[in-house]
Amino acid sequence: MFKPLTLLSRALAFAVPVALGALAAVNADQLKQPPAGAERAPQPTVVRVVTLAPVPVVPRVSGFGTVAAARDWRGVARIEGEVVATAPELANGALAAEGTELLRLDDTDLRLTLAQIAAQMAALTVKDQTLGESRAIAEADLELSRQELTRQEKLVAEGVATQAKLEVTRRAELTARAKLTEVDNQIALNGAERAVLAAQKDVAERALAFTVLRAPYDLRVGEVSAEVGQVVTKGQVLVTGEGVEAVEIAAQFPIGRIGPLLRATGGMVTDLKARVRLPAPGHSVVWKASVDRVAEALDARTQSTAVVVRVDDPLGQAEAGQRPPLRRNTFVEVVLMAPEQQALIAPVDAVRNGRALVVKDGVLEVRKVAVAYVIGDVAVLSDGLAAGDQLVVTDPAIAVPGMAVKPAEDKALTALLAAQALGQPAKGAKK
Template structure:
């Protein structure tokens, strides 16, 4: 009993001592220092946004076709008598070369016959004209005789009335007047017929001349002469073969120029169209209205670079935009831009620079004239947003509106201003407001400027 009581007395003392020890230890321990934790400063590459000269570009594709194609057909019936030795597929012949002849015997006979008919008609006309002159002279003589006889008749009448001349003499004079009157009328009638006879002969002469001209024309058409320097396509006839009028002879392809009907998607045409009428700030033509486009193409100063698809990219021909197709292809949603290239055989280097041949598949790069635009690299764009350096070099995320994209560049419509600094390098993590350390590269700025002008 005494032992239990003794333990009960010392237990509170022990607990109090333990609490005192803990209190002293807590009070004597130094306070924990708190430190503010921040994200480390991120080093980023930046680009200063500014308007730079920018050339809008678009690429279209099409097949090369000669600007001039002659599909020679026979204009007369006949047998082939001559073919030039170089009139073969792939051959080259200069302008003015006689390449093919058709047998001329039939046409020469026809020409001689026509000329003979013409000569006969002309001779008949001369004979009639001579007869007319003679008849008119006879008529003049008959009229004079008639007039004299009329005067004599009046004199005889006076004498008969004076009873100094017998009455039968009056009857004789009247008979002479009647005969001369009949002669005058006959000659006058004959002279009057010469006008219609000459008109008939002149009609015959005109017809004969037409026959001569037709025969001469047919004779000329038996000889085929190249109207331009050409390469020969297909040849459909051979010597000794009969060919009917309208029959195919050969195909000749002009070598002075080629054309490419380059098909450009409408969505790629629209950026180019923004350069239309830029000089006078007139409204753009409706892209579906070919008439308006055709008028605008004269002012649409596009540069065209032609390359062979699959060939050396450094092998380039300068083209000229001639016209725009009359309608949009509803299946491919493309519009044809017809480009001409002069002297496609000039500067040919075998194995290096080929000529532009019919059927080659070519690309045509259209470049508009340079205009100042707000341009940024595509890699600076992140799902419609751009990372901009804000106040005190902190990150600001800003949405932008894109006008259009072109290769590695993007043309900005709204959301950025000149002088803004945008981040062009990768940034992780992307937290608005984090501190940035900026690195600006003049070389990258020059590279963007070169890309904008299409130099690279």
């Protein structure tokens, strides 16, 4: 009775493990997959930032103009005459020191005129001596005539002399007085003639001085239009030149860019420092300059004003192979600079339409920003941001307000901005 049950139990004990093994083999691939886990959070986007901090800034603005001499000179013939001598310095481009005799005109006629005047004045001196002696005689004769007249008048009063005798004495006194007057008149005429001759002498001597043309100051000779043997006329330009003690550049500056610069410093245009730059291969040539004056009117087309800067001793500032002397018509850049100050700065591209992005607690945030002025690629900030703010400098197409980000400090850009704010090349950057 119990034998069938025993057999069934044994059969089940064998069949169940076999069935489970077969099921496991069929579902082996499915058992390899791991169990589903929880969703992963997205990684924050990395954005480049610069941490704002006050840095030294030299407010400046650039303009452009051409070099001109501070003083131009034209040597004009003041008299007519033939050129009899010229100096080696009388050549285009030559340097002539102050007082150098550049050319000389024939002075023979003027010297003959002076000799003639001297002879006439000597003759007048002899006449004056003669007239002096004649006057002494005439004066003595008049005195005797007056004494005789007095005696005759007394005799007539006493009844001793006749009236006819008195009249004769009076006529003699009048004749003596007329002779003295004649001598005095001749002396006066001689004095007038002497004054005329003196004036003629001054004219001749002045003309004689004009026979020599000298450099009025240290100059560089320009165009020369006179040579030996040439007869020049009064008023003819013989030579041109320009002073070498200084040059000037009338550079044009947009009035809107100078205004903020002055407001930042509280000064006048003439209080600003100036530098003149000439771009050269591999480096920039720089000259020290000073602001001399500001033009009276604005340019109607460009709304810019001309600021005239002066470079003293351009020849003395020259260095062979490094800094050539400034020459007329050279096109240069003029930089006006205010005193150094501390300010927050940012790349111009990081501030758009008065707004900028900053990283705040790992999230992008929009800030309204005010820019005081711009120096090249550097914006000098006046409001909206503070020291310690992390300003985003990544392309705005990547940075979206409100998104989670991870700031990465751009130290190279920070160094470049600081250098540009001072007008200096960044360390390691190519000039």
